[in-house]
Amino acid sequence: MTKQTVTFKDRFKSYTTKIMGFIKRNNQSHFVIAGILLMVMGRLIFTFGSVSHISFWSEILIYAVVALGLNLLLGFSGLVSLATAAFIGMTTNGIHLLMNGIDAFSLSFIPAAIIALIFTSLVGLLIGVLSLKMEGIYLAIATLFVGHIITEVFRAFSQFNFGETTRLGNSIQLLPGVEFSSFFPADRLSLFNILVVFLVLAFIIIYNIVHSASGRAFMAISRSQHAALAMGISVRKYRLLAFMIATAFAGLGGIMHALYFQTTGSATKWGLGLSLFILAVVVVGGMKSLWGMLVGSFILFGIPSFFLREISFLSGFEDIMAGLMIVFVILFYPFGAAMIGHDLKKLWFKYKTWLKERKNAHEKN
Amino acid sequence: MKKTEPLLDVKHLTMRFGCLTAVDDLSFTINKKEIVGLIGPNGAGKTTVFNCVTQFYKNYEGSIHYHGDEKLDLRDIPVTGVVKQGIARTFQNIELVPDLSILNNVLIGGHKDVKTNLITHILRLPRMKKEEKALVEKAINILKFLNIHHLKDFYVMGQPYGIMKKVEIARALMADPTLIVLDEPAAGLNDKETDELEQLIYRVRDEYDTTILLIEHDMGFVMNICDQVLAINFGKFLAHDTPKNIQAHPDVQEAYLGKE
Numbered sequence: 001m002t003k004q005t006v007t008f009k010d011r012f013k014s015y016t017t018k019i020m021g022f023i024k025r026n027n028q029s030h031f032v033i034a035g036i037l038l039m040v041m042g043r044l045i046f047t048f049g050s051v052s053h054i055s056f057w058s059e060i061l062i063y064a065v066v067a068l069g070l071n072l073l074l075g076f077s078g079l080v081s082l083a084t085a086a087f088i089g090m091t092t093n094g095i096h097l098l099m100n101g102i103d104a105f106s107l108s109f110i111p112a113a114i115i116a117l118i119f120t121s122l123v124g125l126l127i128g129v130l131s132l133k134m135e136g137i138y139l140a141i142a143t144l145f146v147g148h149i150i151t152e153v154f155r156a157f158s159q160f161n162f163g164e165t166t167r168l169g170n171s172i173q174l175l176p177g178v179e180f181s182s183f184f185p186a187d188r189l190s191l192f193n194i195l196v197v198f199l200v201l202a203f204i205i206i207y208n209i210v211h212s213a214s215g216r217a218f219m220a221i222s223r224s225q226h227a228a229l230a231m232g233i234s235v236r237k238y239r240l241l242a243f244m245i246a247t248a249f250a251g252l253g254g255i256m257h258a259l260y261f262q263t264t265g266s267a268t269k270w271g272l273g274l275s276l277f278i279l280a281v282v283v284v285g286g287m288k289s290l291w292g293m294l295v296g297s298f299i300l301f302g303i304p305s306f307f308l309r310e311i312s313f314l315s316g317f318e319d320i321m322a323g324l325m326i327v328f329v330i331l332f333y334p335f336g337a338a339m340i341g342h343d344l345k346k347l348w349f350k351y352k353t354w355l356k357e358r359k360n361a362h363e364k365n
Numbered sequence: 366m367k368k369t370e371p372l373l374d375v376k377h378l379t380m381r382f383g384c385l386t387a388v389d390d391l392s393f394t395i396n397k398k399e400i401v402g403l404i405g406p407n408g409a410g411k412t413t414v415f416n417c418v419t420q421f422y423k424n425y426e427g428s429i430h431y432h433g434d435e436k437l438d439l440r441d442i443p444v445t446g447v448v449k450q451g452i453a454r455t456f457q458n459i460e461l462v463p464d465l466s467i468l469n470n471v472l473i474g475g476h477k478d479v480k481t482n483l484i485t486h487i488l489r490l491p492r493m494k495k496e497e498k499a500l501v502e503k504a505i506n507i508l509k510f511l512n513i514h515h516l517k518d519f520y521v522m523g524q525p526y527g528i529m530k531k532v533e534i535a536r537a538l539m540a541d542p543t544l545i546v547l548d549e550p551a552a553g554l555n556d557k558e559t560d561e562l563e564q565l566i567y568r569v570r571d572e573y574d575t576t577i578l579l580i581e582h583d584m585g586f587v588m589n590i591c592d593q594v595l596a597i598n599f600g601k602f603l604a605h606d607t608p609k610n611i612q613a614h615p616d617v618q619e620a621y622l623g624k625e
Contacts (some may be wrong), residue, residue, distance in 0.1 A: 055610065227536070231476050
């Protein structure tokens with residue numbers, strides 16, 4: 001009897017050590033664990049909280065994905081784009097156009113999303129050509145006006161409802177004859193869970209890019225262009241690639257937005273303001289940090305939306321408080337909010353050594 | 366007398382920036398397995414010669430021929446293709462990625478051997494893992510060779526100057542060079558480090574079977590280490606000879622010390 005329990009324990013132990021070893025060896029699995037936690041959290045909010053909170057969280061996830069793409073551009077490749085939000089809008093409007101904007105297409109969601117994503121990425125590639133000619137503030141201004149042009153196009157044409165937000169349809173038809181509701185319960189929670197899957201995929205893709213020869217090339221072209229050239233790294237190729245990936249991630253954000261909110265979003269929403277906010281996510285979260293994008297997105301889009309709104313005496317001042325908070329985060333964490341985790345770790349080690357010292361002192365006595 | 370085979374053949378090289386002629390009708394030949402020093406007072410056009418050889422500047426006059434596997438005109442090769450022909454260089458001002466580990470900086474030098482593309486990297490296919498493993502192994506061997514293996518996981522940022530210089534050499538070695546072009550390798554090093562660098566350069570030549578072309582201001586270092594010294598002034602050829610003869614050469618003395 002006792003022997004059996006021991007073997008069970010041993011087996012359990014060996015399994016856990018195996019799993020822990022796998023987690024330690026594969027950093028990608030951390031993102032999957034975070035995704036599972038987010039799903040659990042979504043379930044809890046859905047059961048105990050209000051549906052609107054799920055929507056706020058979905059926005060956080062969407063902008064975290066977009067920021068991950070922008071981070072590759074800004075943090076790793078040293079380039080800047082102020083047209084990020086416009087590219088999100090381009091994808092949502094593209095999906096709308098392909099689904100019900102023009103009768104000749106009337107595609108279902110998945111093909112429409114894929115075509116819109118590819119189109120947006122190609123436009124991003126085209127904008128990347130600008131980065132071959134200019135850098136820094138000049139590139140920022142040029143992309144600012146690219147974004148401006150895109151939103152003005154939404155306002156100019158009836159197909160885009162003159163820049164007003166449009167509903168994509170009452171039910172999502174994934175493929176011809178395949179309804180969304182035939183697979184998943186058609187509620188906000190299942191949509192949220194799909195967004196979490198997108199986020200985890202985005203994390204893993206960016207992680208894999210950064211920790212590869214391509215990632216090194218992105219760093220090389222931004223930190224020392226001459227060395228990159230001398231080592232056979234084509235600055236042109238990697239700049240274009242960086243722009244294309246960043247735009248593709250903005251497009252992915254657009255797909256997520258279209259899927260969850262089932263609207264295109266207005267031209268005003270996809271303006272410069274949001275682009276700057278996404279830029280702020282990258283800076284507040286920490287350039288070159290991947291987790292920082294989720295943290296930064298939470299700080300910028302999450303905290304003003306629901307935490308401050310719950311505090312009654314702050315009503316009406318949420319955005320001001322949020323702004324102040326962001327200023328403080330930048331003041332104390334210039335390398336990004338991702339460093340908060342670093343500091344917590346430091347505190348934990350301090351606590352551990354303090355415990356050890358106390359124990360040692362105790363034993364001496 | 367050892368057999369000499371030309372490796373780099375520069376003929377009538379002229380490089381103009383506007384109305385300034387940085388290099389003026391310069392011709393020289395570098396033989397295989399030599400250590401050649403390029404000297405000259407400040408502004409003599411030494412780095413410009415390097416930039417022409419490594420194709421950073423394309424609009425030079427004259428010709429630069431390179432006898433790698435076959436004889437070729439370097440002008441036909443894009444700047445990113447030069448390293449594939451076996452010419453690797455270091456820089457006067459350190460050109461490393463400060464926020465990458467030393468190992469990763471060295472791996473950048475192996476970029477020409479990266480055959481996998483972005484999609485393979487995103488999906489982490491076994492092909493990419495295999496390639497990465499081989500590159501890391503090679504990089505670690507080079508770091509061991511340079512005695513900086515213990516620092517491989519540290520950021521370049523904040524390392525002493527001598528270490529950064531070594532990382533640059535390691536990155537150049539990563540590209541399997543037949544010709545290494547060193548731009549002021551001893552600048553900013555103390556005497557002990559300079560002596561160490563001297564031994565290192567001999568070892569690089571012998572063990573990696575390379576030819577070395579270097580710019581240096583430290584005359585003691587140049588005269589010690591080089592088989593041949595090429596002296597230029599105001600972009601013009603002064604002398605190309607053994608260190609001993611160069612020291613006695615009246616034109617070189619004039620360029621450095623002035624006319625009596």
